[in-house]
Amino acid sequence: MTIPILAAALFCVLFAAVQIGSIAIAIVRLRRKTPCDHDEYPPVSLVRPLCGIDNYAAETLRSTFALDYPHCEILFCVADATDPVAALVNGLIAAHPAVGARLLIGDDRVSANPKLNNVVKGWRAASYDWIIIADSNVLMPRDYIQRLFANWRADTGLVASPPIGSHPLGFWAEIECAFLNTYQARWQYIVDTFNKGFAQGKTMLWRRADLERAGGIEALGREVAEDAAATKIVRGAGLTVRLVDQPLAQPLGRRKASEVWNRQLRWARLRRVSFFIFFLPELFSGGALPTICAAIVAHAFGWPVFVCIGAFMLFWYCSEMALAAASGWHVSMLHPFYGLIRDLMLPVLFVSALRGNDFVWRGNAMQVERMRPMRMTAPLRPRLQELAAISRKRLRELRARAS
Numbered sequence: 001m002t003i004p005i006l007a008a009a010l011f012c013v014l015f016a017a018v019q020i021g022s023i024a025i026a027i028v029r030l031r032r033k034t035p036c037d038h039d040e041y042p043p044v045s046l047v048r049p050l051c052g053i054d055n056y057a058a059e060t061l062r063s064t065f066a067l068d069y070p071h072c073e074i075l076f077c078v079a080d081a082t083d084p085v086a087a088l089v090n091g092l093i094a095a096h097p098a099v100g101a102r103l104l105i106g107d108d109r110v111s112a113n114p115k116l117n118n119v120v121k122g123w124r125a126a127s128y129d130w131i132i133i134a135d136s137n138v139l140m141p142r143d144y145i146q147r148l149f150a151n152w153r154a155d156t157g158l159v160a161s162p163p164i165g166s167h168p169l170g171f172w173a174e175i176e177c178a179f180l181n182t183y184q185a186r187w188q189y190i191v192d193t194f195n196k197g198f199a200q201g202k203t204m205l206w207r208r209a210d211l212e213r214a215g216g217i218e219a220l221g222r223e224v225a226e227d228a229a230a231t232k233i234v235r236g237a238g239l240t241v242r243l244v245d246q247p248l249a250q251p252l253g254r255r256k257a258s259e260v261w262n263r264q265l266r267w268a269r270l271r272r273v274s275f276f277i278f279f280l281p282e283l284f285s286g287g288a289l290p291t292i293c294a295a296i297v298a299h300a301f302g303w304p305v306f307v308c309i310g311a312f313m314l315f316w317y318c319s320e321m322a323l324a325a326a327s328g329w330h331v332s333m334l335h336p337f338y339g340l341i342r343d344l345m346l347p348v349l350f351v352s353a354l355r356g357n358d359f360v361w362r363g364n365a366m367q368v369e370r371m372r373p374m375r376m377t378a379p380l381r382p383r384l385q386e387l388a389a390i391s392r393k394r395l396r397e398l399r400a401r402a403s
Contacts, residue, residue, distance in 0.1 A: 008296040012312075015290035019316060023323045026186045029193045030327045034150050034245050041149055043071035045126035047133050049118040050078050050085045054137045055253030056167065057088060063140040065096040072145060074101035075122040079114065081105045085136070111221025112366065115201070119226075123217040126208070134203045139166070139249045147244050148205040157239030158230055159205040160197070162188045163250040166330050173255040174332055178342040179264055181329050182320035183286070185247060197241040198275075199234065201227035203248055210237065224368050228274035246328075264345070268353035273368040283350050286343030287316040313340065 048064065064074055076089045086103060093101045108120040119133055132148065134140070138161075141147070148159045162185045165177035191197060204227070211217065214233045223229035234241050271279045291312055298308035317336035324331035332338065357368050 002300075005297065005300040008293040008300075012290055012293040012297055015293065016315070019287075019290070019319055022186060022190055023319050025193055026189050026323055027326045029189045030245070030247075032245055041069070041071075041146065042130050043073075043128040044069065044130045044132060044145055045073050045075060045122075045128045046145075047075045047077060047119060047122035047126065047131060048136055049115055049122070049133070050076055050089065050136045051083065051114070051118065053084055053088065056139070056251035057085065057136065059251065060137050060139050061085075061089060061092055063144075065092060065099045065101065066142055067140060067144055068142040069145045071128075072100070073127055074099065075125055076101065076103045077118045077122040078103065078105050079107040079118045110218045113221055113224065113226055116217075116220050116226045120217055129208045131206050131208055132203065133201075133206070135201065135250075137250050138163070138202055139251055141248075144248070147246060148203070151242045151244055152205070153240075153242070155238075155240050156242050157207075157210050157234035157237055158199055158241045159244060160200045160227070160230075160241060161203040161244045161248045162200045163202045164247045164329055165252050166249040167251040167253060168330060169252070169254040171338075172257050172260050173252045174334070174338045175341055175345075176252055176255050176260045176263075177330055177332075178320075178335065178338045179260070180250070181327075182323050182335075182339070183342065186320075186323060189243060189247075192241075192243040195240050195242075197243050199227040199230040199241050200243075201225065201230075202250065203244075204230060210234070210239070213237070223274055224366065225270045225274060228270060232274075261345075264349055265352055265356075268349050269357065269368045272353045279353075283347065286346040287313065287339065288343045288347065290316065 046064065046067075048061075050061075054060070061076075076093075078086050078089070080086075086105070089103050093099075093103065102125075104121045104125060106121050108117050110117055110120055123131060123133075132145065148161075151159050163180055164185060165173070165180040168174050168177050188198060188200070211219065211233065214237065219233060220226040220229045223232070231241055268279075268282075271282075291309060294312040295305055295309050298305045313336055317339040320339055321331050321335050323329075324335070358366070
């Protein structure tokens with residue numbers, strides 16, 4: 001067996017082990033039910049920034065009024081009074097007079113992030129010490145707030161939830177589910193298992209004092225993405241970002257190819273600029289490279305290549321289907337096909353994220369910081385310097401022995 005064939009075989013086994021191991025860890029984590037240690041929950045201010053009419057907007061915004069929580073004020077935020085979503089919200093407020101809800105209109109330009117600018121007025125108007133910032137396209141279950149508090153601990157600085165795609169209509173919505181659920185959410189819950197969670201802007205539960213100590217709501221403008229800034233603020237305070245045990249659904253409806261691509265490209269560029277070291281391994285993620293390795297091994301041993309490729313792909317993507325089924329997420333019998341399309345897109349996304357800096361969010365042209373290798377690799381320098389010092393010490397010891 002030649003070295004390239006041996007390397008392909010080892011990579012194939014390694015990738016398969018990582019696939020099974022990561023899915024097993026994610027299933028255990030997602031099926032965990034954190035015991036609630038709160039007898040009474042504190043009053044909460046719920047801030048929902050709005051911009052335009054999303055698919056299922058009426059359903060997601062209406063779910064805000066059905067929350068089973070005793071003390072919650074609801075603050076909807078719109079930058080422009082002519083936004084069509086304002087009329088929808090006003091209708092919902094009128095239909096639920098017993099719920100304490102208000103619509104705030106205005107645009108505070110505190111950053112280059114339009115969403116954060118929209119949130120500022122809600123944060124400042126909030127009456128309570130606990131504040132939830134939740135996107136308009138999150139479908140909230142009745143125990144939404146209780147779920148967030150159930151994961152709060154003494155060392156917690158933020159509780160968040162990644163979006164889980166639901167109600168997909170059509171091919172590209174299924175592709176987006178394959179991205180959101182069994183790929184991105186899976187890896188987020190794996191790092192959360194080791195208390196290294198990342199904030200997700202879809203839902204964030206804050207204790208007001210924690211963010212105020214960091215400079216207030218404006219501090220979230222230190223990064224292009226407010227959730228990246230939130231992660232760094234929480235970790236900088238020596239606290240932990242935690243994810244809810246049961247992530248929250250985002251109804252997708254019908255999606256266009258351009259919508260899915262632009263969203264994933266935006267997120268990839270934001271990950272690149274905010275967490276470059278964690279972004280780099282994405283080049284090797286997905287099932288495309290392991291399948292190529294399996295094909296090389298099959299050809300070297302004279303096995304039927306296409307049969308082996310098909311068997312390996314079934315193993316790879318059926319394991320993802322098992323994760324979705326165990327977690328109660330949407331799962332399609334065509335997921336192996338959708339997962340393959342997703343994984344063929346991943347290398348192209350990675351290269352596109354490296355090559356460009358521009359993206360568009362809800363009609364707003366934005367830009368991430370340009371590539372600066374020295375700054376991006378800064379988190380590695382202390383470790384590299386430590387290794388260099390150890391190497392120099394070891395070299396001196398060897399020279400001393402030789403003399």
